[in-house]
Amino acid sequence: xIPPSFDYHSPKTLSEAIGLLSKLGExxxxxxxxQSLLPLMKLRLGSASHLVDIxxxxxLEEIKEEGGFLKIGGRVRESxxxxxxxxxxKYPILADTAAVIADxxxxxxxxxxxxxxxxxxxxxxxATMLALGAxxxxxxxxxxxTIPIDGFFTGLFETALAHDEILTEIRIPAPPxxxxxxxxKLERKVGDFATAGAAAQLTLGPGGEVARVGxxxxxxxxxxxxxxxxxxxxxxxxxxxxxxxxxxxLAADAADPSPDRRGSVEYKREMARVLTARALKRAASxxxxx
Amino acid sequence: MAMHRIxxxxxxxxxxxxxxxxxxxxHYLREMLRLTGTHIGCDTTHCGACTVLLDGRPxxxxxxxxxxxxxxxxxxxxxxxxxGKLDPIQEGFFQEHGLQCGYCTPxxxxxxxxxxxxxxxxxxxxxRQAISGNLCRCTGYVNIIKSVQHAAAAARSRS
Numbered sequence: 527x528i529p530p531s532f533d534y535h536s537p538k539t540l541s542e543a544i545g546l547l548s549k550l551g552e553x554x555x556x557x558x559x560x561q562s563l564l565p566l567m568k569l570r571l572g573s574a575s576h577l578v579d580i581x582x583x584x585x586l587e588e589i590k591e592e593g594g595f596l597k598i599g600g601r602v603r604e605s606x607x608x609x610x611x612x613x614x615x616k617y618p619i620l621a622d623t624a625a626v627i628a629d630x631x632x633x634x635x636x637x638x639x640x641x642x643x644x645x646x647x648x649x650x651x652x653a654t655m656l657a658l659g660a661x662x663x664x665x666x667x668x669x670x671x672t673i674p675i676d677g678f679f680t681g682l683f684e685t686a687l688a689h690d691e692i693l694t695e696i697r698i699p700a701p702p703x704x705x706x707x708x709x710x711k712l713e714r715k716v717g718d719f720a721t722a723g724a725a726a727q728l729t730l731g732p733g734g735e736v737a738r739v740g741x742x743x744x745x746x747x748x749x750x751x752x753x754x755x756x757x758x759x760x761x762x763x764x765x766x767x768x769x770x771x772x773x774x775x776l777a778a779d780a781a782d783p784s785p786d787r788r789g790s791v792e793y794k795r796e797m798a799r800v801l802t803a804r805a806l807k808r809a810a811s812x813x814x815x816x
Numbered sequence: 817m818a819m820h821r822i823x824x825x826x827x828x829x830x831x832x833x834x835x836x837x838x839x840x841x842x843h844y845l846r847e848m849l850r851l852t853g854t855h856i857g858c859d860t861t862h863c864g865a866c867t868v869l870l871d872g873r874p875x876x877x878x879x880x881x882x883x884x885x886x887x888x889x890x891x892x893x894x895x896x897x898x899x900g901k902l903d904p905i906q907e908g909f910f911q912e913h914g915l916q917c918g919y920c921t922p923x924x925x926x927x928x929x930x931x932x933x934x935x936x937x938x939x940x941x942x943x944r945q946a947i948s949g950n951l952c953r954c955t956g957y958v959n960i961i962k963s964v965q966h967a968a969a970a971a972r973s974r975s
Contacts, residue, residue, distance in 0.1 A: 527859050533818035534837035534883045557884075564879050565861050577837070581884065605873070629949025631864055631927065634873040635880065716948040717862060 529567035536579045540586075540665055540692065543578055547690040548667050550576045556692055557581070558601055558640035561632050562649075586639075586694060589613065596698040600639030600663075605630065607638055617698065618812055619707030619727055623654045626709070629717040639693040642678070645685040645749075648719040652679060652750035653742030654709050657725035660698045666691035679749040704730040704737075706812025708805045711744065712797050714788060720744045721788040722797035724777065726805035728765075728813045736760045741773070741805075743798055746781035753777035753802065765810045774803035822886035826851065827895030835882045842866045844882035845892055853893040853922050857951075864950030867923035868892050874927045876949070893922035896929065904967040904974075905929045914963030916954035923950050928964045937968060 534557075537543040547554050553575035557563060566572035580586065586601035589610050596617060598607065607613055608624035627633055627641065627650050641651040642662060652675075655662075660675045664687055678686050687693060701707075707727035711720045723744030731737040739760045741753040756776035763769050778799035785791050818837040823830065826849060833848055845851045845868065857865030859878050866877040869891040896903035905925050908914065915921040924947060931938055931946040938946070943964045944957070952960060 528840065528843070529838045531818070532837055534820060534881065536883070536886070557881075560881070560884070561861065561879055564881070568859070577881075579884065628861075629864075630946060631867055631874050631876050631949035632861060632879075634870075634875050 527568040529564065530570070530573060532567075532574050533576050534579065535576060536582050538582055540580075540583055540694065543580055543583060543692060544665060544667055544690060546576075546578050547692070550578070552689050554578055554689070556643070558643070559603065559636040560640075561628065561636040562640065562644045562646065580692060591700060594700050596700060598638050598696040598698070600637065600643075600693045600695055602638050604628075604633035604636045604638065604641070608633065616701065617658075617707070619654055619658065619709050619725060619809070620698075622707075622709040623650050623725070626650060626711045626713070632717070638696060642696065643685060643687060643693045645679055645681070645683045647679070647682065647747060647750050648745045649750075650709065650711060650720065650723060650744055653723055653725040653744040654707075654727075655696065655698075656742030656750055656752045657707060657709075657727040657740035658698050659727075659740055660696055662693050663695040663697065664688075664691040665694045670694070672697070676752065682748045701727070702729055702737075704813050706809045706815070708808035708812065710801045710805045710808070712801060719788075722746065722781075722783070722794050722801050724798060724801035724805040726802065726809040728806070728809045730810075730813045733764075734814075735762050735764050739806075741777055741802060743777065743781055743802070746783050746794070746798055748782075751780050751782070753780045755780060756802065760806075765806060770803050770806050773806060774799045777802040820883050820886070822883055824882075824885045824888060824890055826890045827892060833882075837881070837883060839882040840878055841868070841870075841880040841882050841885050841890070842877035844885070845877065845890070851892050851894050855919055855922055857919065857923075862951065863920070864923040864927065864947075865920050867926045867950060869926055869930055872930065872933070874930045891926070893925055896925060903929065904970045905932065905964070907970060908963040908965075908967035909960075912959050912962040912966050914955065914960045920950060920952045920954075924952065924960055928960075928967065931964070932968055932971060936971060938964070940965075 555574040557577040711723040725742040729738040743751040756773040781798040783794035855865040857863035
């Protein structure tokens with residue numbers, strides 16, 4: 527399959543890219559790794575009259591800790607995130623997530639920013655970023671703005687990004703001591719989207735009680751789902767079999783999945799429950815180990 | 817039709833071509849450069865038959881635009897053999913019967929070649945993980961894994 531005709535632009539700077547997007551209007555799309563966009567165009571599920579490739583703009587592929595944040599450049603590739611030493615040591619939830627996105631070949635092209643900006647609730651990073659309380663930096667004609675992840679996903683394949691804005695960075699608050707996180711995904715085979723997926727990020731207080739918790743769900747609705755009732759329930763409580771079970775049930779209640787070849791609504795909701803419990807337990811053991 | 821002039825190094829040789837924006841890398845390699853060793857399988861980013869190395873990393877060339885490869889280095893299965901001598905990975909697939917119909921083999925070899933560059937002594941788990949984006953419908957993967965192990969052992973004994 528060959529995508530429909532379009533023109534291709536390869537700006538060398540961010541301002542040139544933003545200028546192109548502004549000038550070309552709604553028909554122009556940002557090309558990052560292309561691992562979602564190009565298949566959509568080939569299958570005629572999506573179209574663009576212009577692609578603005580941000581792959582030749584320097585400075586968008588860095589991963590660094592700075593000013594109390596882990597800063598992930600918008601064009602950081604999944605395989606680089608997966609193998610980054612700081613990420614593996616301090617943000618294992620991100621390494622968990624990157625390692626189950628598509629397959630290793632796709633991860634050599636696919637980018638973290640693209641995974642978020644695509645606005646697909648079946649993608650894996652959204653749940654993780656909700657759990658982490660991340661924010662994204664968008665650069666547009668009026669400069670840069672920071673968008674909290676809670677307000678980022680506005681609809682199916684829709685985000686808060688304007689058509690002439692580029693997601694240039696993801697900021698994750700550096701976790702305090704006694705923090706841990708995990709992402710678990712159920713997939714039929716490598717490369718498939720999640721039947722269900724759950725992300726949990728925890729910080730434990732001095733007495734082992736939950737000081738902060740974030741829980742996100744993959745493929746559990748039209749937008750990525752944050753399980754706020756489960757988070758509220760756990761606040762200030764110790765994690766044990768009973769509290770984890772109850773939190774997992776509350777998270778499953780927040781899931782509103784669609785039936786498809788991966789399973790029925792009931793099955794997917796049940797899997798959201800099971801995976802939330804597993805993610806919480808793994809997050810807790812990592813938080814205790816830290 | 818939007819045309820672009822691109823310069824791509826393929827298997828060490830520099831090529832300069834005029835391509836349409838929408839031309840996929842796999843079509844560029846097969847149809848313009850006549851390097852038909854790279855196969856088109858599913859054409860939907862699933863099977864990995866079209867795997868080539870882009871700046872050393874294995875990628876699915878059905879999901880990369882030729883224009884994205886401008887200024888970059890591509891290696892295809894034709895680049896494995898050097899001066900009439902098979903690459904250890906080719907030798908491994910030959911010795912261990914790592915193929916039946918052969919359709920997935922170029923992609924399997926490119927992914928494995930990149931794996932052995934990064935990790936000369938992979939465990940079976942490492943190999944299975946590395947080739948998890950390359951589908952084979954014949955072998956059941958057992959002989960493919962043996963082939964990669966054969967190549968790893970050969971490369972170790974040589975160095």
